[in-house]
Amino acid sequence: MLLEMRNITKKYPGVIALYKVDFELRAGEVMALIGQNGAGKTTLVKILAGAVRPSEGEIFLKGKRISIKSPEVAYSLGFSFIYQEGGLINGLSGIENIFIGRHYPKRRGIINWRELTKNGEELKKRFNIEVELKKPVEHLSPLERKKIEILKALSREPKILVLDEPTASLTKRETDQLFNIIKSLKKHGIGIIYISHFLDEVFKVADRITILRDGKRVAMLPLEKATKDMLIMYELGEEIKTFKNIGSQQFQKEKALEVINLSTSSGLKNINFTLHRGEILGIFGLGGQGKTRLAMTLMGNEAILDGEIKIYGVKVNISSPMGALKKGIVLIPQDRTKHGIIEELSIAQNLTLPILSKIVYKKLPLVLNLKEEKKLTYKIMRELNIKAKNHRILIKNLSGGNKQKVVIGKGILKKACIFIFDEPTQGLDIKAREEVYEHLIRLSNKGISQIVISSDIDELFKITHRIMVMKDGTIKNILPTKETTSHEILSISYGGNNEHI
Amino acid sequence: MNIFKKYGTLIALVFIYIGFSLFAPKTFPTSRNLINILLQISLLTIISQGATLIVIIKDFDLSIAAISSLGGVLAAGLMVNGVNIYIAILITLIIGVIMGIVNGLIVSKLNISSFIATLATSTIIGGITFWYTQGSTIFSGIPDSFLIFGQGKIWGIPIPTIFMFLILIITWFVLSYTELGRKFYAIGGGPEVARLSGINVDKTRVIAFAISGLFAAFTGILLASRLGSAHPTAGGGYLLKSYAAVFLGMTVFGEGKANAFGTFVGALIMGILANGLTILDVPYYFQDMLTGVIIIIALVAKGVKI
Ligand SMILES: Nc1ncnc2c1ncn2[C@@H]1O[C@H](COP(=O)(O)OP(=O)(O)OP(=O)(O)O)[C@@H](O)[C@H]1O
Ligand SMILES: Nc1ncnc2c1ncn2[C@@H]1O[C@H](COP(=O)(O)OP(=O)(O)OP(=O)(O)O)[C@@H](O)[C@H]1O
Ligand SMILES: [Mg+2]
Ligand SMILES: [Mg+2]
Numbered sequence: 001m002l003l004e005m006r007n008i009t010k011k012y013p014g015v016i017a018l019y020k021v022d023f024e025l026r027a028g029e030v031m032a033l034i035g036q037n038g039a040g041k042t043t044l045v046k047i048l049a050g051a052v053r054p055s056e057g058e059i060f061l062k063g064k065r066i067s068i069k070s071p072e073v074a075y076s077l078g079f080s081f082i083y084q085e086g087g088l089i090n091g092l093s094g095i096e097n098i099f100i101g102r103h104y105p106k107r108r109g110i111i112n113w114r115e116l117t118k119n120g121e122e123l124k125k126r127f128n129i130e131v132e133l134k135k136p137v138e139h140l141s142p143l144e145r146k147k148i149e150i151l152k153a154l155s156r157e158p159k160i161l162v163l164d165e166p167t168a169s170l171t172k173r174e175t176d177q178l179f180n181i182i183k184s185l186k187k188h189g190i191g192i193i194y195i196s197h198f199l200d201e202v203f204k205v206a207d208r209i210t211i212l213r214d215g216k217r218v219a220m221l222p223l224e225k226a227t228k229d230m231l232i233m234y235e236l237g238e239e240i241k242t243f244k245n246i247g248s249q250q251f252q253k254e255k256a257l258e259v260i261n262l263s264t265s266s267g268l269k270n271i272n273f274t275l276h277r278g279e280i281l282g283i284f285g286l287g288g289q290g291k292t293r294l295a296m297t298l299m300g301n302e303a304i305l306d307g308e309i310k311i312y313g314v315k316v317n318i319s320s321p322m323g324a325l326k327k328g329i330v331l332i333p334q335d336r337t338k339h340g341i342i343e344e345l346s347i348a349q350n351l352t353l354p355i356l357s358k359i360v361y362k363k364l365p366l367v368l369n370l371k372e373e374k375k376l377t378y379k380i381m382r383e384l385n386i387k388a389k390n391h392r393i394l395i396k397n398l399s400g401g402n403k404q405k406v407v408i409g410k411g412i413l414k415k416a417c418i419f420i421f422d423e424p425t426q427g428l429d430i431k432a433r434e435e436v437y438e439h440l441i442r443l444s445n446k447g448i449s450q451i452v453i454s455s456d457i458d459e460l461f462k463i464t465h466r467i468m469v470m471k472d473g474t475i476k477n478i479l480p481t482k483e484t485t486s487h488e489i490l491s492i493s494y495g496g497n498n499e500h501i
Numbered sequence: 502m503n504i505f506k507k508y509g510t511l512i513a514l515v516f517i518y519i520g521f522s523l524f525a526p527k528t529f530p531t532s533r534n535l536i537n538i539l540l541q542i543s544l545l546t547i548i549s550q551g552a553t554l555i556v557i558i559k560d561f562d563l564s565i566a567a568i569s570s571l572g573g574v575l576a577a578g579l580m581v582n583g584v585n586i587y588i589a590i591l592i593t594l595i596i597g598v599i600m601g602i603v604n605g606l607i608v609s610k611l612n613i614s615s616f617i618a619t620l621a622t623s624t625i626i627g628g629i630t631f632w633y634t635q636g637s638t639i640f641s642g643i644p645d646s647f648l649i650f651g652q653g654k655i656w657g658i659p660i661p662t663i664f665m666f667l668i669l670i671i672t673w674f675v676l677s678y679t680e681l682g683r684k685f686y687a688i689g690g691g692p693e694v695a696r697l698s699g700i701n702v703d704k705t706r707v708i709a710f711a712i713s714g715l716f717a718a719f720t721g722i723l724l725a726s727r728l729g730s731a732h733p734t735a736g737g738g739y740l741l742k743s744y745a746a747v748f749l750g751m752t753v754f755g756e757g758k759a760n761a762f763g764t765f766v767g768a769l770i771m772g773i774l775a776n777g778l779t780i781l782d783v784p785y786y787f788q789d790m791l792t793g794v795i796i797i798i799a800l801v802a803k804g805v806k807i
Contacts, residue, residue: 299697325699339697342690344758353687353698356680366679394756410698 001063002027002191003048003160008057010043010215012397014389017043018054019215025160025191030182032202033195035212035235036429037401038387041195042084044212045162048193049081050074075101080158084165084195084400084427085337087149094133094140095120098152123151127181142334142423143170143287143455150178154185161185162193165400167201168426171286171455172490179205197401197429199228211235236431251279251465255313256449257418259298262307266293267473271307275418275449280440282464282481283453286493290473291453292334295422298451299331300324311418325354325414332411334422334453340407343396347388348377350395350406354414380409383439385432401427408436412443419443420451425459437463457486469493510752510799514770521777528780536658542772543661544727548720548736549743549750549764550672551713556747556759557676558709559689560608560615564623565717565743568600569736571630572721574639577731581642594718600626601714605707630733640730651727661723668716673761685709686758745796746771752799770795 005023009016018040025031033041046052048059050068059066061077068074074081081087088097095116105115120133131147132140140148146166153161167175182192182205196202202209202223209226211219211234219234254277262271268290275281285291296302298309300318309316311327318324324331333339341350352359352373359372377391384405388398395403404427411419421440425433440450440463454460460467461481469476469492476492522530548565555562572593579589600622607618653660676682684705687695696702720739725731749770750763771792778788 301697321697322699322701331697333697339694342687342694344690344756345686349683349686353683353695353700356683356700360680366681368678368680368683370678 001025002061004060004063005044005047006058006060008044008047008059009055010040010047010052011055015397016215018047018212021057021212021215021217022220023210023217024220025193027159027189027191028186029207030186030192030194030205032206032209033193033212034197034199034202034209034231037405037427037432038399039212039235040215041212042164042399045081045164045193045195048074048079048160048162075156078159080153080156080161082146082149082153082161082163082166084168087152088137088145090138091136093136094131094144094148094151097137097148098123098133098155100152119155120151123155127151127154127184128177129181141288141292143174146170150181154181158190160191160193162195164195165197165427166194167196167198168423171493172457174287175201197427197433199231199430202231203228213237232430235429251444251449252277252447256311257298258310260308260310262297262309263305264293264297265303265305266290266297268293268297268302269474271475273468273475273478275451277449278444278447279466280444280450280452280464281478282460282467283451283470284455284457284460284467284489284493285470287455289470289493291470292422293473294470295331295333295420295451295453298324298329298420325416328415328417330354330411330414330416330419332408332419332421332424334426336403336407341395341403341410344394346392346394347381347386347398347406348373348391351377351380351410351413353410376413380413384409385435401429401432404428405432412439416448418449418451420453422453423455424452425454425456433459457489460489461486471495508753509802510749510766510770513795513799514766514773517770517773517777521773521780525777525780529777534776534780536662538769538772538776539662539665540659541776542768543659543665544720544723545739545742545746545772546665546765546768547661547668547723548717548739549746549768550668550761551716552743552747553672553750553759553761553764554676554685554709555615555713556744556751557685557689558706559692560706560709561619561744562601562604562615562710562713563619563740564600564604564626565713566736566738566740567623567626567630568597568714568717569721569724569739570732570734571600571626571633572597572718573725573731573735574630574634574721574733576647576722577639577643577725578633580644580647581639586644586647590722593722594715597714597716597718597721598711599714600718601711602707604714605710608710609703609706627734634731634733636733638730638732639725643725643729643731648726648729651723651725652729661727664719664723669761669765676761681705681708689758742768742771745792749796749799752802 001024003025005021008018008021010018021044023044035041043052047054048068050070050073059068066077089100092100098120099116105112124130129147129151131144137145137148166178185192194205206223208220208222209231210217211231213235255274256277257275259271259273263269271294283291293302297304300320300323309318316327318327359369361367361369374391381388381391386402386405388402395406408424425436428436440452443450452460452464464481466478466480467484467489468478469489471493528534548569551565552562575596576589576593579592580586604619604622607613608615650660655663676685684700687700688702688705692702721736724735746767747759747764749767751757751759753763753766754760774791775788
C-alpha cells in the first residue's frame with residue numbers, strides 16, 4: 001500500500017469535518033474521492049498537504065508512519081497538489097509560479113531566464129499541455145490557471161498527486177487532455193487521488209472509489225462494482241430527483257437586452273445578440289475566448305469602445321457595476337474569490353452586500369435591520385442547502401461548494417430583470433446542481449431573462465433556449481438548443497474543424 | 502486553551518491590572534487612579550477611533566497627528582483673535598473634515614497608496630501649522646471658558662473622558678449596526694467584490710478619511726483646552742500610539758478585525774502600563790519598549806495578519 005490513513009478525525013469549533021475516516025491508495029491507481037458539498041473531501045486532502053493537522057488518526061506512507069507537519073514536509077515526502085482554490089501567486093508569471101519554492105537555475109547568481117523558460121517549455125511538451133507561461137497569472141482565464149497549476153504539480157515529479165476538483169469550469173476536451181496525462185502518470189507508478197462531482201469523470205478515470213458523507217466514509221469499492229445510481233445513493237443517502245427539462249416552455253418575443261456592435265478595450269469585437277424576456281441564453285466557448293469578459297462588460301466593469309446596449313428598448317450607458325445593478329443587471333461571477341465573496345465576512349454579511357440599502361429600518365435609514373438580514377440569510381441557506389452552523393459563520397470556513405452557493409445566493413437575493421450566471425454550478429454537487437437548474441427555470445417562467453455561461457455543454461442543453469458560441473472575443477453563432485447538437489456546438493468552438501473532437 | 506487564544510488580550514489586561522495592584526496596593530488600584538488612567542487615554546482613544554476606521558478599510562492615515570496639532574493651534578489662534586469659542590471649534594472641525602476629504606480624494610481618485618499620500622499631506626499640514634504659528638506656542642489670550650472642555654468635570658468624571666465614551670459608543674454603533682460600517686468592513690475584506698456588489702468604494706473611503714480627520718482635529722482641540730496652550734507639534738505623539746492601540750485592539754475580540762472597543766482596550770492597556778510603571782518609578786523609555794514588545798506578542802499569539 002502506497003498510502004494509508006487510519007481513523008482520521010478532524011474537528012473544527014462546532015463542526016466535525018471528518019470522523020474516523022480510513023483511506024488508502026495504491027501505487028499506480030486512481031482513487032476517486034466523492035461526496036456532497038461539505039462532506040470533508042478537501043479537509044482530508046489538506047491533512048495530506050500539511051495545511052491542517054488532524055485531531056486524531058495516523059498516516060502511513062509505504063507502511064511507515066509519517067507525520068505531515070507542514071507543506072514543506074508534504075512536498076519532500078512526494079505529495080503534490082492541485083488545490084480547489086487559490087494555488088497560484090498573483091503578480092508572478094506562469095513560469096515563476098511553476099518553479100516557485102525551488103532553486104531557479106542561476107548564472108553568476110542571477111536567475112537564468114533562458115534556462116528557466118526552456119525547462120518550462122520541456123515540461124509543457126512532455127505532458128502535452130499548451131499554455132502561455134510569460135503572462136502574470138492573474139491575467140489568465142481559469143482554465144489557463146488550472147493548466148499552470150497542473151504543470152507546477154507535475155514539475156515536482158510527485159509520487160502521489162492529489163487533484164481537488166481540477167475540472168471545474170474545464171470543457172470536455174480539456175478534461176480529456178487531463179485524463180490522458182493522468183493515464184501516463186499511472187504508468188509511472190504514481191498514486192492519484194481524484195476529487196470530482198462529475199460521476200462520468202469518475203467512471204472514466206478511477207480504479208477505485210471512496211465515498212464520504214457528513215465526514216464519514218460510507219463506502220470504498222472498485223470501479224467494476226459501482227453503478228451511477230449506487231454512487232448517488234451512497235453520496236446523498238437518498239435518490240435524486242432530476243428536474244424536468246425546459247423543453248416545451250417558450251420565451252416571449254419582447255427584447256430584454258440588445259447588444260449591438262459592441263467592442264471593448266478588453267478585446268471583444270463586434271458582439272451582436274438579443275436576449276428575450278424569460279429566455280435562458282447559454283454561452284459556450286473554450287477557455288479564454290471572452291465569455292467572462294463579455295459578462296464583465298455587461299456588468300459595467302470593462303471600458304466599452306463602440307456599440308450600444310439596450311434594455312427593454314431603451315438605450316443605456318453602463319459604466320460601472322453600480323450603474324448595471326441600477327438598470328437591473330446582476331452578475332453571478334465566475335471567479336468567486338476575486339469577484340464573488342469576501343472571505344473575512346460572514347454568510348449573512350456577504351449575501352446582503354448588494355442589498356444593504358434595502359434592509360435598513362424604514363424609520364431609521366442607514367441603520368441595518370439585522371433581524372431582517374438573519375431572516376433573509378436563513379431563507380437562502382435553506383433554499384440552496386448551504387451547510388453551515390449559523391448565519392454568522394465566516395465564508396472562509398465553508399467548503400468550496402458551499403461558498404459557490406453563497407455566490408449564487410448573493411446574486412439571486414438582488415431583484416433583477418437580467419441575470420448573468422458565469423459558470424454557476426462550478427464546484428456544486430449533483431443535488432445542488434439540479435437545484436440551481438430548477439431555480440433558473442423558475443426565474444425564466446417568471447419572465448426573468450438569463451445568460452448562462454458554462455463549460456459544461458450538457459448543462460447548457462438541459463436548461464437553455466438558445467446557445468451562443470464565442471471564439472476569439474467574438475460571437476461565432478447562435479443556435480436554438482432544440483435544433484442543434486453538442487457535436488455542432490463543439491465544432492463551431494474549435495473553428496468549424498472537427499478533427500480534434 | 503481556546504479561551505486563551507480568543508480572549509488572551511483581555512486576560513492579559515486583567516493580569517497587568519492585578520500585577521500593578523499587588524506591587525502598589527495603596528496607589529494603583531484606587532478609583533481616583535482609575536479615573537486618572539481613563540483621562541490619560543481619553544484623547545488617544547478618540548483619535549484612535551478614526552484610525553480604527555482607516556485600518557478596517559486597509560488604509561493608513563499618517564496625517565492624524567499633524568491634523569490634531571493644526572486643530573489645536575487653529576482653534577486657539579482663532580479664539581485669541583476674538584472669534585467666539587464655539588465658532589472657532591466648529592471652523593476647526595470643518596477644516597479637519599476637509600483635510601480628511603482631501604486625503605480621501607487623493608487616495609481614491611488619484612490612486613496613490615494611502616501610506617504615501619498621507620505622509621505627504623502630513624508634511625504639508627505640518628508646514629501650514631508652523632506658518633500659521635511661526636513656530637511658537639499659543640498660550641496667552643486663550644479664554645478661560647474654553648479650558649472647561651479639557652479640564653472640567655461632570656459628576657467627578659473628566660469631560661474628555663465623557664467625550665471619549667460618547668465617541669466610542671457612536672463608532673461602535675456605526676461599525677456594528679449601520680450600512681456605512683458594513684461597507685467599511687466589505688471594502689477592507691475585498692474592494693473589488695464590494696465594487697461589483699454596487700458599493701461606491703471611492704466615496705466610502707473618502708468618508709472614512711473625513712471621519713479620521715474630524716476626530717484628529719477634535720483631539721487637537723481637546724488637547725489645547727487641557728493644556729491651556731497650543732503647540733505646533735502637540736499632537737505628534739499620537740500617530741504611532743493610535744495605530745498601536747488599533748493593532749493591539751485587533752487581538753481583543755473573536756475575529757481579528759479592527760473594532761471600536763478593541764481599540765479602546767488597546768489604549769487602556771497602554772495607559773495602564775504607562776500609569777503603573779510610572780507609579781513604580783520605571784523610566785519612560787522602558788515603558789515604550791514594553792509597549793512595543795506587548796504589541797508584537799499579542800499579534801503573533803493571535804495570528805492576526807495585517
Ligand atoms: N477552517 C474551517 N473552520 C471551520 N469549519 C471548516 C473549516 N474548513 C472546513 N470546515 C467545515 O468542514 C466541513 C468539510 O469541509 P470540506 O471543505 O472538507 O468539504 P468538501 O467535501 O471539500 O466540500 P466541497 O465539495 O464543497 O468542496 C464543512 O462543513 C466545512 O464547513
Ligand atoms: N485586451 C485584451 N485583448 C485580448 N485578450 C485579452 C485582453 N484582456 C484579457 N485578455 C485575455 O482573455 C483571456 C480571458 O478571457 P475570458 O476570461 O473572457 O475567458 P473565458 O472565455 O471566460 O474563459 P474560461 O472558460 O477559462 O473562463 C485571457 O487569456 C486574457 O489574457
Ligand atoms: Mg472541497
Ligand atoms: Mg470565464
